[in-house]
């Protein structure tokens with residue numbers, strides 16, 4: 001067991017690394033346990049045009065590399081490891097990875113949420129090259145293009161509505177005849193002239209015609225078995241997100257969908273444990289809002305540590 005830390009941050013997306021930057025600059029010598037998907041969801045994107053300060057956009061992996069280096073410059077220590085268990089029942093809290101066991105007076109949870117994927121090899125291969133899980137991030141690239149949204153929930157319909165601002169046609173592909181989305185969202189989407197529907201249909205393949213960019217998709221009607229190739233340059237997969245909270249079940253309060261509940265800033269139900277980024281945000285899910293909440297969690301942790309009797313900020 002290594003000596004106790006002031007703060008351990010679990011996760012290394014925009015939220016985790018921003019909290020690392022702030023806690024490092026507060027001389028708390030944070031340890032960041034980067035996790036399996038180091039850098040978070042931005043590592044799977046190409047050009048990010050909505051990160052303030054980059055007029056011409058910035059590549060997602062480059063942005064994460066910069067934030068990581070900035071946190072390290074101020075003394076954050078990063079380890080490439082995956083947390084296998086955590087004990088938040090007593091302080092200092094205990095965090096175990098496959099390689100080591102750590103203890104800390106405060107913990108910042110920034111484990112993010114993973115966009116659910118269809119599971120097609122072509123979907124992974126063309127991610128960032130026409131396949132996207134974020135309309136807000138990537139919609140702009142599809143001006144006057146014909147594109148598709150997969151899913152039948154509120155997210156899918158909301159993304160489809162948003163994408164009509166750019167695309168000339170948005171095909172919604174949903175695996176059942178009935179939509180899961182709320183009635184009001186359904187009514188809005190059904191009334192939109194740019195939206196067409198492929199219900200009872202599943203995506204069988206996303207094609208690139210050898211170009212390395214999406215050119216079409218093949219869907220299969222579940223009732224008839226009929227296949228259809230639809231020309232599209234973008235496929236937005238909007239079949240939900242799964243917050244990465246399995247480690248914290250029965251320790252931290254979660255909402256009905258498994259997101260960590262935060263209150264009064266970024267506090268969780270356990271004093272000294274904070275959460276930031278997508279793991280506690282089912283609504284905004286933006287890199288910049290995640291980074292903002294990472295800053296808040298760091299300041300909350302700093303204030304908490306200030307009040308821990310005998311806590312030395314060496």
Ligand code: NAP
Pocket residue numbers: 116117118150151152153154155156158174175176179180181238239240241282
């Ligand atoms: P969701 O409600 O769980 O819907 C996911 C959709 O994706 C469902 O239609 C589901 O199909 C489909 N799906 C799941 N796995 C699939 C697969 N492997 N292949 C094909 N389709 C698949 O998720 P969500 O839309 O992200 O919404 C999550 C929560 O946030 C909901 O409570 C929602 O109401 C809320 N939300 C609210 C708003 C708003 O109020 N403005 C906006 C967005 C989200 P089935 O229907 O067949 O299961």
